[in-house]
Amino acid sequence: MKKIKVGILTISDGREYLHREYAGLLMTYQEEIKRELESDGTFEIVGGSLAIHTNEEAKEEALKLQQAGVEATIFNYAIWCYPQFTAVALNFAPGPYLLFCNLHPSECGMVGMMAAAGTLEQLGIPYEKLWGSIMDGEIKKKMTAFLRSASAVKRLKGLTFGNFGGRPLGMYTAVANLEQWQREFGIDVENIEQDDIIREGEAVSGDKVEHAFAWLTENVGEIAYDGEGLTPEKLKLQIRSYYGLRRIIERRKLDFIGIKAHGDLTDRYITMDLAEAFLNDPYDWDGPHEPIIAATESDMDGALTMQIFKLLTGLPVLFADVRHYDKEKDIWYFSNSGTHATYFAGGSLDPKENLKHVTFYPETHYYPAGGASVHHFAKAGKVTLARLARRQGKYYMTIVPAELVEFEREEALRLGSMTTPAWPAAFTRLKADADTFLEKFPCNHIHGVYGEWTEELILTAKLMNMEVQVLTSSSKCGRHK
Template identity: 45%
Template sequence: MARIGLISLSDGRDYVHSGIVGFVRGTEDRLAAALAEAGHEVVRASAPVSASTVATSVAREIEAAGVDLTVLHYCVWAFPHFTMLAAGALSGPLVLVANPDPVQPGMVGMLAAGGALDQIGRRHSRLWGGPSSAAAAIGPRGNAAAAVAKLRGSTFGRIGGRPMGMNTAVANTDQWQRQFGVDVEEIDQWEVVRRAEAADPAEKRTAREWLERHATVRYDGVKLTPDLLERQIGAYLAMRSLIDEWHLDFTGVKGQPELTQHFATMDVAEAFLNDPYDWNGPKETHVCATEADMDGALTMQLMKHLSGTPVLFADVRHYHAERDIWDLCNSGQHATWFAARSDDPAENLARVTLHPEVFFFPAGGASVHHIAAPGRMTLARLTRLDGAYRLQLMLGEFENYDDATTAALEAQSTPEWPHAFARLDVPAETFLARFGANHIHAVPGDRRPELREVCELLGITLDEFTRG
């Protein structure tokens, strides 16, 4: 939810303002209450704006409060230059809201103010309606503004470089700083190896035993042994120490080919970093993208801020044309939370199997396998077209099947890896012709309204996929 500033604009004539100030305050009270009821934190201006000096002073109050978005509220006729002065003191996004009352010309005030902002090129959005409907309409914009604000000043930890020649996993750090306000800290993968070996043996053992109790662990004595599983747990602990030491807000690990050939896969580390728990109990999710996919991690971080849940990371592995479903599958990257999407780790892990790693990864370790639970999902990915960012966005449905069907579908790709079987609201021909990466990301529910607003706030092209 968002931290929202609220400023009401009024008439600049003293005798008019004195007669309507009670109406202005009462209408603002109802809008503030509706926003708070929707879960937002509301920071109200100390007074309605009835003079130039008040416009500037209350706007500075709201700016100092560090809000994500400011609502300029019009329930009466308001002098337009008050809006211009307030906007000049506000650096964040603006929403102009008119209360449609036939007696008081608030809509006229909003249109006059919005037209003046248009003339100077100050971007804003406009809404109208009673307090409840206005609060509902403000919600997606506020949540998007909060997500964008959380990006600014954050740090991405890039562990390793470009994986296997994957250009879509590498982004321009100058562009990230300019457009998103995100810094990139480059860290060598040797730090993961060094810190994993030095990690607390007692915690590695405790974690392994926890996994053995709650998940199915299929040791084979070669590619997956207790020692190899503890090495992967050590990599998780190594990442946690790097995150704490370097103040990393989200990360990505190259993995291939150095770690997967000579150390162990990062599957366990990546899965549990993205999970809302580990063997020590509940924790905040930490977005970690496999193959150090920068634009993938950035997409995930935005979706995490909007949803508050773990975010799926997957390859677009296969299209089962006969069923019109996609197999979204990557080598152990999926957070185990997706197995049942439960607040109880035991319920999720009961559906998780740790398999020995496959042919591609000679160093071995565990692959974190499960089938993603069914439900409506928002799928998205930041990609670049001729250097400019776009958000490719669609709705879909994760599906589950009987055991025999699931096994047959898994066997066509890599059964040891996690799978999400997705029916997308886009024809396969359209998707394959336009989608700009091999990785895709998902969160539960319909988050398209907020992601559309994110595009507007960041100046990013929206490329929305539909069946139509």
């Protein structure tokens, strides 16, 4: 993932003699923040060249951040400082804004920060506050969470969503208003005919298709040809559909997509399971690539949820149906015919490690055109699940901390056969009890990534002016504004 570019402006006292006394100390604190944030390669820091102690300096230093294209600005306070300098800088320094102060008892950083925060309150400018030492791991974690969230919100602006085919299967929750997306997120929606996938796929050279076919044959754990639903010819047609989508994405400069497929492509052409899986993967048969969010059933709010996850984490994102709850095992079966990246089969960036756990089964009778269903069981690990939804036109976010659970293969196959045996499955234990989840979760599709990302999602929703509900149990269902 491209480094997150962050600006830091350090604010000083407007009295010349006090500024001269503390300027060196202030810049030492700034350099400490810069060094710590850049240590793991996630951030590129653009620091102010001096501690600001005049309105002119506030404007000039903030303009430098604007010209550098930073995605968020940290205002750094270590002594008492004039709030007016923060106010002037806000005219030019790019937001979102984090106000940060030290806690040294002989220095008045907290007083300076609180005075600046009061100024922002009066001006009606949103911000977050954080206090402590950047050398404290918890403080650094909180700062990193804010900066990731700020960047994700910023990077949504100017994106283009490719909507192939429109609403599927009568689902209201899969369709969003393009005016609202542009107004609230800065995202444009490009509607595209699914026939374009077929035409572009037909134009792909036979050599490219044969190369992909050979790679899949060599690396996929099992390809269960049955001579009818899944044949070598149908698998090659799925490869063409993947290449067709890649060509359209490149030519139209699409950033993330959704594909209706159902009732059209799945009846008369081929299923999109393979294409969706390898778009969402961090690799294909031609080598590594940045995951391209592709939502099955052209679920727009699902794709938006996934894109936010991607921008926050850089990781492949799960898309699944809320399929079944096993009360005895306290396990949810999250399963869907498409969009399950093969990454989840092994949790590795090495395709060989993941694909050895993957089986291509013949697609079910639900989809007469046939093709391969990309089957696997998700690797165990902590995950954060979420979904954006709308209530009377206003977006809110639901977050569900959880854990993916593995079983011995024979047992996993037995459990999977209770739903749709050919489809991939993520066996999941939620932090929320079943009644809370079913009462509060807003739709049939759920999304997530490995790791603990609850704090980042809460901050992201806050920056987008959304309510948040975190589902943990019937007694601890938290709502955040």
